[in-house]
Amino acid sequence: MERKQVLIVDDDTRNIFALKAVLDSRSIPYLSAASGTEALQLLSADDHHVGVVLMDIMMPDMDGYETISALRAMPRNSQLPVIAVTAKAMLGDREKCLEAGADNYISKPIDVDELLVQLQQYLSR
Template identity: 65%
Template sequence: METKKDILIIDDDMRNIYALKAVLRSRGLTCISAGSAEEGFRLLSQPNNVGLVLMDIMMPDMDGYEAIATLRHSAHAAHLPIVAVTAQAMVGDREKCLAAGADNYISKPIDVDELLVQIQQYLSS
């Protein structure tokens, strides 16, 4: 029997977390959240069922680029797929997210159908 994986949302804006959780839960997905990269690292260092990280890029203490690079070098989370979620949608932003170690990128406002395709891709593999 396959265990259903959780999605970890790391975002400093609780409104974004609330909206993402509402949409994903309505689709039968289980989400947990962290309001900072450090909080996300703590959650991932404990026993968990996380199968995907949705990482906000623009955060005050540690931005998403640095957080993604840190996760890629951590023993407990290096294997996790990470989708960068950002309001930055300028030329080169996608490439910058991927260069930091993200597996994929989605810009805000989020196209829910596109996000669900990405989630399905990573949680089913």
């Protein structure tokens, strides 16, 4: 059985690079997408074993809220865990992410230990 991968969705290549470095340090396999549209295309393919999505919220064109909603509308991905990863850390932002369908929330700058705990929780299912 193939190991579950993490799908990183972020329009900023610096954020993708930083998250990839964390995942590489723990030998966690990953894919990345630079937009919500690209993420949905990857998730609609049958050949990826994504176990959790790290979703940036503030992206152009299709933001993280819209992407999560579209992901939830895909029957095969309706239960896929999504962790919102965002710089939006104001009062109510966590709740807005959860209402949009995210399973969890982590604010930038990322606490690596917290991220790894959340990833382990979802990848061990």
